[in-house]
Amino acid sequence: MQAIKQTHVRYLILLMLFLVTTINYADRATIAIAGSSLQKSLGIDAVTLGYIFSAFGWAYVLGQIPGGWLLDRFGSKKVYALSIFTWSLFTALQGYVGELGVSTAVVALFMLRFLVGLAEAPSFPGNARIVAAWFPTAERGTASAIFNSAQYFATVLFAPLMGWIVFVFGWQHVFLVMGGLGVLFSLIWLKIIHSPRQHPMINEAEFVHIAENGGMVDMDQGKAAGGGPKWDYVRQLLTNRMMLGVYLGQYCINGITYFFLTWFPVYLVQERGMTILKAGFIASLPAICGFVGGVLGGIISDYLLRRGHSLTFARKAPIIGGLLLSTTIVACNYVDIEWMVVGFMALAFFGKGVGALGWAVVSDTSPKQIAGLSGGLFNMFGNIASITTPIVIGYIISATGSFKWALVFVGANALVAVISYVVIVGEIKRVELREPPAGPRHDTEPRLTQAHS
Secondary structure (H helix, E strand, O other): OOOOOOOHHHHHHHHHHHHHHHHHHHHHHHHHHHHHHHHHOOOHHHHHHHHHHHHHHHHHHHHHHHHHHHHHHHHHHHHHHHHHHHHHHHHHHHHHHHHHHHHHHHHHHHHHHHHHHHOOHHHHHHHHHHHHHHHHHHHHHHHHHHHHHHHHHHHHHHHHHHHHHHHHHHHHHHHHHHHHHHHHHHHHHHOOOOOOOOOOOOOOOHHHHHHHOOOOOOOOOOOOOOOOOHHHHHHHHHHHHHHHHHHHHHHHHHHHHHHHHHHHHHHHHHHHOOOOHHHHHHHHHHHHHHHHHHHHHHHHHHHHHOOOOOOHHHHHHHHHHHHHHHHHHHHHHHHHHHHHHHHHHHHHHHHHHHHOOHHHHHHHHHHHHHHHHHHHHHHHHHHHHHHHHHHHHHHHHHHHHHHHHHHHHHHHHHHHHHHHHHHOOOOOOOOOOOOOOOOOOOOOOOOOOOOOO
């Protein structure tokens, strides 16, 4: 009897995650691309623009736990669709602030950026939940790496496009175009995204393959009617040594990311004497290397799993190796030739890409009862770096008058992440939560502590 051939609906789901994350990061970058023209148009100073830049980060961090809870309470499909629609609407509305008086426009822009951050909060925990539901353990590293690498792809694809829109049509149109694109995508999302058990395109062979190899296929089935976040569950995660090590590692990895997103172009202009135009082009090279490294890290991790290595080794090896490679950023302090500076920067970001497997680890470790909340907590700790890193580097440059110690600080972040994974994390396995005495019955089903050994 011939075996029924599997469908591959999970790859369509992964494409949707990649596309939505690309839009997500492009919408974050709109303000940076439009910033200079917007500054001239509204007549605002650099400090005010800095505050407007920061609005997203504060809201994004604050929204992680509520966003994760909403995902667990109402499921990935509905909450994520609402998230895409809402952040896109707030993005589009930023195009109209020029119609207001200067002081009103500044307040409106700050509030709209804040609301974009709040609305985007469920996005990455949502990605991790969907990957945990749709992918077997041995495919999860690659899947997580692909959606995570969309952040680099967004820079490479949309930065030139948005720059062209600002140049030809004016800064307002960047917000209108990107906001409209997101609203349209939210409708496509509702049509294509379903849980594995309910997807109209999946066949039994693919469903069984996912379910029998570690996929949490019933994550969104029979949602509990419970109230707010389960704070006892959160407490258990915050007292779990493995998870604390993972949180610290992600904070440090994001510290490297936010150097490249904020201070890197300034470094090229002020420290290395490049023109703005040249710096803009060169800043995209590490993004390309980060994208390649990011996808490669996931492929290497899943290859190690298929070769029979433990989940712990398969995840930690690319993380530790990649982040050790990131410390080469410090070598830029010892070279003067331009191509060598760019080469070390590109190598550092490639290594950071290889090592950025945190979301795969979250999909591997999150308790099934609160997969969204667990992802939210992880993303909250990681994105505190979006607030602290630009500020710390600013103080270092102000105090020393140079970027030398700033680069040492970035390299130290990579080293601390390595130490965290080597010393603190220990064995990577799914966290088993202790239920509160009056906990709902369906949350007490046993679950394998480790999907692959």
